[in-house]
Amino acid sequence: MRYFAVLGEELNYRRAAERLYITQPALSTAIKQLEHQLGVLLLRRNTREVALTELGAAWLPKVRKALRGIDSAVEDLIALSAQYRRIRLGYLIGTGADLVFRLVRHFESAHPEITVEPKEFDFSDPTAGLADGSTEVAIIRPPVDLPEHRMFILDAESWMACLPRDHHLAHRTELTTAELLDEPVVVAPSTAGRWRDYWMAMDARDGKPPTIAAVAATYEEETTTIARGLGISFTSEASARLYDRQGIVYVPITDRPPSYTALAWHPAGLSHEAAELVRHVREEWGFGEGQATERPATYY
Missing domain, CATH: 1.10.10.10 (Winged helix-like DNA-binding domain superfamily/Winged helix DNA-binding domain)
Structure with missing residues (x-):
């Protein structure tokens, strides 16, 4: 017309x-x-x-x-x-539970004119929407397959082994990675890419493929599968706090480097509102000395 x-x-x-x-x-x-x-x-x-x-x-x-x-x-x-200023904030299931709501409340209190819209993503997309652009900023657990994205560390946690309660190692107070490599493991979907390899401890296997017991996209699926005795998983302190249940136990792994939680974004094309959130967290959030250093999102 x-x-x-x-x-x-x-x-x-x-x-x-x-x-x-x-x-x-x-x-x-x-x-x-x-x-x-x-x-x-x-x-x-x-x-x-x-x-x-x-x-x-x-x-x-x-x-x-x-x-x-x-x-x-x-x-x-x-x-x-x-007049409707908003930020699309993604967070990986379990990851944001300790941080996202505190971050949102803190930011919206300082910027009442901006609305933060959090959205949860499961293990099938550990980029929490950054990869397909459905989010602008995300709370993730690196590493993720986003070489052009940037991030800074918000928190660090130790690795934990999630085991069936009747597992022969369940009575232990701590474990090493080598003691777990021959165990069948519950893993994330293949779409998780590098993140899936990281949580299978592939760097410690010397090229030997893991025995995959099952695939799980959520902590509920993962812990249910483990409670049934089908396998174990490598996980974080946060999951031990948030997803404890009958039939499983969590045991610290002593020889793994820390697992990080990070705020990630793409530096090009960031909206004014999202850039303000990044600036706010970097400069005012107070996560500790040195933690606001930018790194590639592939870092771990």
Whole structure:
């Protein structure tokens, strides 16, 4: 309809195409498709001139009015969206439970004009929406397959082994990684990529593949599977606090480097609101000396 309105004013395909920033053949095709769809002839054309038909001339003012209504509606939407400032914050299941709500309350208290919209993601997407752009900023557990993203560390935790309560190692007060490598392991979905390998302790296996007992996308699935005696998992202190249940025990693993929780984002194209959140957490949140150093999101 917009193409028709411009062509109806210019009555010249070259000038109309220039105004619309398209080619003349594209404009001609679009007008023919419109006429075919409506089942009417709107313009008469020959090698010398273009003219509106009687129907085209009668319809043109109505098209202009309709387009003004559309333009006005778009302008209204833009004005409304300017008043509705929001941040799409992702967090990995279990990861954000200790931090996300505290972070949201703290930030919204300092910036009441901005709404933070948290969204939880399971193990199938450890980037918590950063990979597909459904979130702008996310609380994650690195490493993740996002080499262009940046992050800084919010917290560090020790590794834990989650075992069936009747497992032969369940009575121990601590374990080493080597003692667990031959155990069947409950793992994240394959879409988790590098993050899945990290939580299978692949770096300690010397190329020997793990025995995969089951795949789980949530802590509920993981702990249920382990309680059934099907396998073990490598996990974090947070899961031991938040997902304790009958049938399982958690035992500290003493020789693994810390597992980190981090705030991650892509430095290009960050909205003003999301950039303000990153700045706020970095400069004002107070996670401890040296923790606000930026690192690649692939770091661990």
